[in-house]
Amino acid sequence: MGSYRIVALPGDGIGPEVMAATVRVVEKVTDGVTGLDLQITEHEAGAAFYRKTGTALPDDVLDDCLSADAVLLSAIGLPDVRKPDGTEVQPDMMMGLRRAMDVYAAIRPVKLYPGVKSPLNTADAGIDLVIVRENLEGLFSSFGGGCIVGNDVATDTIVITREGTRKVVDVAFKLAAKRSGRPLDGQQTVTCVDKANVFRSYAFFRRVFSDVAAQHPDIAIDTAYVDAMSLYMVQSPSAYDVLVMENQFGDILSDLGAAIVGGLGLAPSAEIGDEHGLFQPSHGSAPDLAGKNVANPIAMILSAAMMFDWLAERHSDEAAGEAARRIEQAAEQVLASGRYMPADLGGTASTSEVAAAVIAALMK
Numbered sequence: 001m002g003s004y005r006i007v008a009l010p011g012d013g014i015g016p017e018v019m020a021a022t023v024r025v026v027e028k029v030t031d032g033v034t035g036l037d038l039q040i041t042e043h044e045a046g047a048a049f050y051r052k053t054g055t056a057l058p059d060d061v062l063d064d065c066l067s068a069d070a071v072l073l074s075a076i077g078l079p080d081v082r083k084p085d086g087t088e089v090q091p092d093m094m095m096g097l098r099r100a101m102d103v104y105a106a107i108r109p110v111k112l113y114p115g116v117k118s119p120l121n122t123a124d125a126g127i128d129l130v131i132v133r134e135n136l137e138g139l140f141s142s143f144g145g146g147c148i149v150g151n152d153v154a155t156d157t158i159v160i161t162r163e164g165t166r167k168v169v170d171v172a173f174k175l176a177a178k179r180s181g182r183p184l185d186g187q188q189t190v191t192c193v194d195k196a197n198v199f200r201s202y203a204f205f206r207r208v209f210s211d212v213a214a215q216h217p218d219i220a221i222d223t224a225y226v227d228a229m230s231l232y233m234v235q236s237p238s239a240y241d242v243l244v245m246e247n248q249f250g251d252i253l254s255d256l257g258a259a260i261v262g263g264l265g266l267a268p269s270a271e272i273g274d275e276h277g278l279f280q281p282s283h284g285s286a287p288d289l290a291g292k293n294v295a296n297p298i299a300m301i302l303s304a305a306m307m308f309d310w311l312a313e314r315h316s317d318e319a320a321g322e323a324a325r326r327i328e329q330a331a332e333q334v335l336a337s338g339r340y341m342p343a344d345l346g347g348t349a350s351t352s353e354v355a356a357a358v359i360a361a362l363m364k
């Protein structure tokens with residue numbers, strides 16, 4: 001029997017609302033799947049907590065994240081809560097959590113669901129690609145470092161290691177092996193996105209990509225420079241399956257990916273390592289919508305489905321796999337029906353109404 005302890009961090013802004021919606025869905029799916037037991041522990045953390053206590057992520061909460069089977073996080077950060085140096089609390093807490101959990105790969109599906117309109121007219125064959133973002137290195141490894149010389153010069157350094165690159169590229173190929181390929185023709189493909197024509201660090205990233213690709217001869221490979229990729233994702237999104245890239249490029253292309261399939265309210269993510277998994281929507285705390293019960297909870301609900309999928313694989317647990325499939329199918333049905341669309345998708349359904357509709361679809 002799969003029995004898991006989940007830490008939930010509702011965080012700031014719309015975070016608590018989308019977390020409450022997601023916990024309702026998760027509890028319902030757990031009730032409906034035989035052999036699945038979940039214990040959820042919620043903790044305060046984030047910018048509002050920092051304002052109250054001077055700490056965003058207390059040590060005991062971090063310890064609990066490290067001892068749990070998985071962590072669900074909704075959104076951290078409030079623009080008016082700043083540290084004494086003027087920076088926001090969010091990057092500090094998120095980088096600290098990612099580093100402590102050693103979650104080196106961020107998996108970000110970019111999927112156009114039936115019933116959702118893409119702003120593109122180039123997606124007749126569908127959009128179903130995944131961005132695999134290296135999550136600890138690249139430009140972000142300079143976070144907390146960097147250098148300012150007087151009033152005139154500032155630097156941050158990109159760090160690419162063979163081992164860090166090997167691990168994230170390996171995740172990309174294993175993911176491609178499980179998927180049904182690019183919508184255009186079903187060809188399983190991993191595309192390396194870089195800037196290897198200009199920078200040695202990205203040329204090195206591409207070399208390591210080629211080394212790992214050689215161990216996966218059944219999967220087609222492709223390469224693209226990041227500037228061209230931002231064009232291709234708009235012009236021919238159906239031609240892509242799995243894209244793997246350095247941290248900063250993944251950060252940027254993830255938002256472009258969300259934009260072509262209905263926006264941030266539909267963009268889930270899974271941040272995984274060898275020991276830990278952190279599951280959160282790609283969006284931030286959207287303070288403009290907080291407290292109004294209007295945020296779209298589907299990105300967070302789909303992130304919980306990704307959590308079950310990861311637990312299923314890690315523990316060879318068919319029940320967790322079934323929970324993942326059921327949640328995604330229920331969200332898909334709600335979107336396809338078009339009856340409970342939240343405001344960001346052009347509807348009037350509240351956060352709690354969307355959650356209730358997903359739960360109703362789960363019970364069918």
Ligand code: ATP
Binds near residue numbers: 076077265282283297
């Ligand atoms: P961060 O830097 O923390 O990622 P951000 O500044 O990029 O945050 P978000 O908080 O992600 O911004 O949101 C940007 C805008 O997108 C919000 O102001 C909101 O209008 C919209 N948005 C984000 N998430 C959602 C959601 N779940 N439902 C509806 N709209 C959303």
